[in-house]
Amino acid sequence: MKTFACGDIIPGCGSTFTADDEAGILAQTRRHAVEAHGMAEPGTDSDGPVRAHIRDAA
Numbered sequence: 001m002k003t004f005a006c007g008d009i010i011p012g013c014g015s016t017f018t019a020d021d022e023a024g025i026l027a028q029t030r031r032h033a034v035e036a037h038g039m040a041e042p043g044t045d046s047d048g049p050v051r052a053h054i055r056d057a058a
């Protein structure tokens with residue numbers, strides 16, 4: 001399992017995401033970046049920073 005806390009790159013955001021793999025995290029964070037942070041569709045600009053902060057969950 002992988003986990004990502006949006007607050008690691010967007011201070012003040014309390015959203016967290018969990019998925020079986022990195023792709024599953026990115027699918028969620030792309031939508032979140034657009035809907036919660038006003039990034040342009042499809043939000044793939046967030047992939048790099050998100051990847052750098054994805055952690056392994058037990």
Ligand SMILES: [Zn+2]
Pocket residue numbers: 006007010013014015032036037
């Ligand atoms: Zn966020």
